[in-house]
Amino acid sequence: MTAIKTTNIVEGNLAQEPKYFPKGQYVARIVFRIMHTDRKLNPQTNQWEDGRTTAVDVNFYGLAAERYAQTIQQQADVFAKGTAVVAWGELSDRPNTWIDRDGTP
Template structure:
């Protein structure tokens, strides 16, 4: 048995980009920044290091959410990891992204919206329609984790 689930909470790094597949299915692409807290070996201080994660959402929910998401919006997402590779200009490239199944707003679109007569972004946490993505290969993460990176 294998499990491919990820939960991430962070801020959008850019405005989302809404596209469509050849068959007309909406596809929403956006990035989320998540801080990783590590101890600086030279100063002994704890520091935040950002991780930038590409996210993709499919279907009509993606189209609906695109109007409420913008750079800086704090969100919590749940989904699965997908690894893909391609070739560009003779170079092989690859990336890991999160295929978003659920998205929840952690704050309103505009923090002061209630005072100025604005609105709160709706909370969409219902499961997204099933999308059969290619299975991600097993990646040995042990080679990139060192004892000094563990904060306890």
């Protein structure tokens, strides 16, 4: 039996400060959202225009979450909302689509 493991890289900015859920009934977890808006130069106007915005929720579990929580406590300003970040890992097998108030995905 063979398997293919795909690793994804997400670049963007923190849409919110990371939330930490310490170990208790479940394993420790840290979660944050990364957002990125495509920008393209309009050749007619020579102005930058915003394109599609993509949001990805990132979750770390267990020991990784505990280590990130320690780092965040020591350097909270590094993980402030709006900070540029890069995350890599596996995508969930159940991705969600955000629907705006007009019903557009």
